Every structure is written in structure tokens, then in C-alpha cells.
Amino acid sequence: MSRRWTARLALVTGLAALVVLVLFGGLASLLLMAVGWAGLVLTAAGVWWMLTHTGWIRVLAGMLVVLAPLAVLLLYSAAGLLWVVLASLALWALAVAAGSAALAEDGPGMPERSAERIEKPFLIMNPRSGGGKVEKFGLAARARELGAEVVVLDPERPQDVAELARRAVADGADLLGVAGGDGTQALVAAVAVEHDIPFMVISAGTRNHFAMDLGLDRQDPSRCLEALTDAVELRVDLGYVHEGEPGEGNTKNDGNTGNTGNTGRVFVNSASFGVYAEVVQSPAYRDDKAGTILEMLPALLTHAAGSRLTVQADELALDGPQAVLVSNNPYQKGDSAGLGRRERLDSGALGILGVEVSSAAEAAGLLLHGRQGRGLTAATAREVVVDADAPSIPVGVDGEALVLSTPVRCRIAPGALRVRVPRHRPGVPRAAAPMDWRRVRKLALTMGRAATGRGAA
Incomplete structure (x- = not known):
């Protein structure tokens, strides 16, 4: 379907959502909308109170999270209008999806x-x-x-994958590749950059964020092996995270963590600071993830525990965010959570997402408004400095839990990595765009006139 017809579909279904609500709900439709918004706000507030308190307050907050939406549904049902609300919501969701698809643009893509x-x-x-x-x-x-030489790691005997890659290069390897998680990808990618040889990604991990943004097939990782026979090469950026003040001359190397002193630790996806990084450092996290999170969150979210962070990135300054994510290239703006995927990996900029929520009202606003919420900051920069009121802080680097000396500096290395990918691959979808009904309307009407010759000056 063309973008013009997709925009028209968005307009028609959006109008239909309103018509269904007003036609079958009548004047009660305004009350239904107010009740629905109130239920969302109470639910968001309940989530915040549940995460930031313990004991009986958490129990009451949990009850609110369950009862608020249930009460809304019961009110709709008692009024005989539940089907009206559900039908209207379904039409509205279709309208927003169609509108976003219509506004998505085909970018030039990463040069091959x-x-x-x-x-x-x-x-x-x-x-x-x-x-x-x-x-x-x-x-x-x-x-x-x-024709590839393959080393299958022994789960019972931890190995330094970076050292394995360096030995392979010394023995004449002219391409390095990994079938594994993003953390392992980053360690071997750093060696490929050291020797300026191509790197190959095989999407055998759990989430495969890096593979997804390269356009690789995540459902069938065997298709990634086509890069050995019929391939093109991409130049992509890499993120680096450094610990301590610049020029300190820290040259320690801690094996599997991949720290190599002043060169820093590579990340292909992101470095995370704050709540998530603190939680995964807990020895209890591996055996009881949910319990550990619930136990630690109240103190972390209210700054009663953990380090207080400060962030400086170009003109951006954040004081006391609960969580910070620094990504190798920014995530799409059109994604409501901002964590879906990256449009490209060669923009030469780090993406920054900072979460700073101090009340139930701000938590509700963040839930209702997504990236436009008051508690979420999104920006880009070439360098990000994260400092704290502690000599060292936990950092999650591509899912690996580290502890680094402050200040921690993240930088981008444009075009540092040569990635060899199959010539034919699923590809990266169109660049997402924030929903804008005026643009959707203009797209539907203006392109229609141009197509029939009425749009000419």
C-alpha cells in the first residue's frame, strides 16, 4: 500500500474511532474518556508507589494497580458500552499505526x-x-x-574471547566473527578494529540488537553465514566507555571484561548507569531477579541508596537521574519507549536517555506521554561524562556488569568497525517518525491532488 493510501487509512480509521464513541456512547462518551484517563493515571501512580515503598504501602499500591483498570472496565460494562470503548480503541490503534507508517521515510541507508x-x-x-x-x-x-575455522566455547571452562581473536589474527585470520550475545560481539569487534579487518555478526544471541540494526535475519541465524560467500561491507560506529580522569594512565587489563586501559571498553549497543546497573550487580540477582528488583528499587528510586549521578553531554546537564542509557547511535524517536531499534549505526553520535522521576504525577506523565513525558530526557552527543558522589559506580556494558572508576566517559568512534554482512538480508525498516496528524492529513490530500494533476501550480 502506498504512503498516500496509508495516510488515508489513518484518517478514516481515526475518524471512525471518534464516530463510534460519540454515536454509540452519546454524551456519556465524554464521561467514558474521563474515566479511562483517570484509570490510567491511578494505575501509573500505583506502579510508582509500589516500586518506591515497602510493606503495607506496597500492598495497597499493588491493589490499586489491579483494581483501577478493573473498576474502569466494570463501569464500562455496567453502562453497556464496553464494546464501544474496545472498538474505538482498536480503530484508534489502527489509525496511529497507519499514520506512523505513512510518515515513515525511506532513508538512504548505510552505504555498502x-x-x-x-x-x-x-x-x-x-x-x-x-x-x-x-x-x-x-x-x-x-x-x-x-571454509571458516570455528571455535565453539566450552561452557564449563570460561575463555577470554578477545585473546582467542588476537591469536587467530596472529595466525593469519583475515575476518573475525561471533555467534553469541552482544557483549561477546563487542569484545571481538574491538580486536577487529585493532587490526582493521572485517567483523561478522551471527544472530545467535537472545535479543540480537546489534544484528537487528544491521538488518540481519534474527529468526534464522544460519542466513548470516551467507556473508562468507556473497557479502557487502558496512562501516559502522562503535561506542567506547572509559573509566577515571583522562590521562591517568590506567593500563589494567581484566581479561574477559575487555578493559584495555586508555583505549576503553567497546560497546556495540549501550552502556547503562543507575538503577539497572545497580540491581544487576547484586549477588542475589542471578538466582532471584524479580525479588531482587523489588527489594532494591525503593531505595534506588528515592536516592536512599546507590550513587547520585550527574551527566554532562555538550549542552545537556542532568543532576540526579535514576537511570541513564548511552547508546551507540540514537534509538528511533518514533518509538514510544525509545528502545526499539536504531535507524542507522553510522550517524557519528551517541544517543542519551535519562530518566528522572520524583513523584507519582511524573510517573503517570511518563506513562501517558512516552518520550514527551517530563521525566524522560533524550539527546545526542559525541561524548558523555557520567560522574557520581562515589569513587566507582556499576555500569552495564552490552549486558555485562562492570564497576568503573568515576568519572566514566563514553565516546563515539565514527566508522571504526568494518562489518561484513550478506548482500541479501531482511534490512532495516523505514525510519520511524513521531505521530503528527497535520502531516498525515497533508500527505493524504496533497499527494492525492498531485497524482491526479490537480496539485500543479
Whole structure:
């Protein structure tokens, strides 16, 4: 369907959502809308109180989270208008989805270059990643058939994957690749950058954020192996996280963490600070994730525990955010959560998301308004400095839990990594755009006139 007709669909279904509500709800439709908004606000407030309190207050807040939406549904049902509300919401959701799709634009995409011939590819595969995708899809055997040397990691004997990659390069490897999680991808990608050789991603992890933003097939990781035979090359950015003041000369190397002193630790996706980083550091987190989160959140969200962060990035300054995410290229603005995917990986800028919520009202606003909510800050920068009232802070780097000396500096290295990808791959979708009904209306009407010759001057 063309963008013009998609925009028209958005207008028609949006109007239909209002017509259904008013026609079948009558004057009661205004009351229904007010009740619905009130239910959302109470639910959001209940979530905030449940996360920031313990004991009987948490119990009452949990009851509010359950009872508020249930009461709204019962009121709708008692009025005989539940089907009206559900139908209107379904039509409105379709309208917003169609409008967003119509406004999405086909960007130029990341430039592709001809891939050089490779003679000795070296691949590292983690059999535990993604619930056993390496074995499920026969990745090791298939890669060997295509001429690659493959090392399948032993889950019972932890190995330094960066050192494995360096030895392979010393033995003549002219391509490094990983079938595993994003953290492992980052460690080996750093070695590929050191030696300026291509890097290959095999989407065998659980979430595969990096693979997704490269346009690779996440459902069938074996298709990524096509990069060994029919490939193009992309130049993408890398994020680096450094600990301590610049020029301190810290040259420690802690093996699997990938710290190499002043060169920093590479991240292909993100470095997270604050609540999430603090929680995953807890020894109890691995055995009881939900319980650990509920136990630690009240103190962390209210600044009764954990470090108080400050963030400086160009003109942006944040004082006391509960959570900060620094990403290798910004996430799409059209995504309500801001964490769906990145439009490209070669913009030369870090993405910054900071969460600073101090009350139930701000929590409700964040739920209702998403990225436009008062408690969420989104920006871009070439360098981000995160400091704290402590000599060291927990940092989550591509899912790996680290503790780094403050201040922690994140920077972007434009075009640092050569990534070899299959010539034919699912690809990155159109760049998402914030919903704008005026633009949707203009797109539906103006393009229609132009198509029939009426839009000419």
C-alpha cells in the first residue's frame, strides 16, 4: 500500500474511532474518556508507589494497580458500552499505526561497499547463547563447510574471547566473527578494529540488537553465514566507555571484561548507569531477579541508596537521574519507549536517555506521554561524562556488569568497525517518525491532488 493510501487509512480509521464513541456512547462518551484517563493515571501512580515503598504501602499500591483498570472496565460494562470503548480503541490503534507508517521515510541507508575476498575467516560460537541456537541451526558445521575455522566455547571452562581473536589474527585470520550475545560481539569487534579487518555478526544471541540494526535475519541465524560467500561491507560506529580522569594512565587489563586501559571498553549497543546497573550487580540477582528488583528499587528510586549521578553531554546537564542509557547511535524517536531499534549505526553520535522521576504525577506523565513525558530526557552527543558522589559506580556494558572508576566517559568512534554482512538480508525498516496528524492529513490530500494533476501550480 502506498504512503498516500496509508495516510488515508489513518484518517478514516481515526475518524471512525471518534464516530463510534460519540454515536454509540452519546454524551456519556465524554464521561467514558474521563474515566479511562483517570484509570490510567491511578494505575501509573500505583506502579510508582509500589516500586518506591515497602510493606503495607506496597500492598495497597499493588491493589490499586489491579483494581483501577478493573473498576474502569466494570463501569464500562455496567453502562453497556464496553464494546464501544474496545472498538474505538482498536480503530484508534489502527489509525496511529497507519499514520506512523505513512510518515515513515525511506532513508538512504548505510552505504555498502564491495567486500574484499577473505581467505581465512575465524568464528567464535557460544553454544549457550539464545537458548542453544548454535546447535539448533547447525552453525558450526555449516560455517566449516564454507571454509571458516570455528571455535565453539566450552561452557564449563570460561575463555577470554578477545585473546582467542588476537591469536587467530596472529595466525593469519583475515575476518573475525561471533555467534553469541552482544557483549561477546563487542569484545571481538574491538580486536577487529585493532587490526582493521572485517567483523561478522551471527544472530545467535537472545535479543540480537546489534544484528537487528544491521538488518540481519534474527529468526534464522544460519542466513548470516551467507556473508562468507556473497557479502557487502558496512562501516559502522562503535561506542567506547572509559573509566577515571583522562590521562591517568590506567593500563589494567581484566581479561574477559575487555578493559584495555586508555583505549576503553567497546560497546556495540549501550552502556547503562543507575538503577539497572545497580540491581544487576547484586549477588542475589542471578538466582532471584524479580525479588531482587523489588527489594532494591525503593531505595534506588528515592536516592536512599546507590550513587547520585550527574551527566554532562555538550549542552545537556542532568543532576540526579535514576537511570541513564548511552547508546551507540540514537534509538528511533518514533518509538514510544525509545528502545526499539536504531535507524542507522553510522550517524557519528551517541544517543542519551535519562530518566528522572520524583513523584507519582511524573510517573503517570511518563506513562501517558512516552518520550514527551517530563521525566524522560533524550539527546545526542559525541561524548558523555557520567560522574557520581562515589569513587566507582556499576555500569552495564552490552549486558555485562562492570564497576568503573568515576568519572566514566563514553565516546563515539565514527566508522571504526568494518562489518561484513550478506548482500541479501531482511534490512532495516523505514525510519520511524513521531505521530503528527497535520502531516498525515497533508500527505493524504496533497499527494492525492498531485497524482491526479490537480496539485500543479
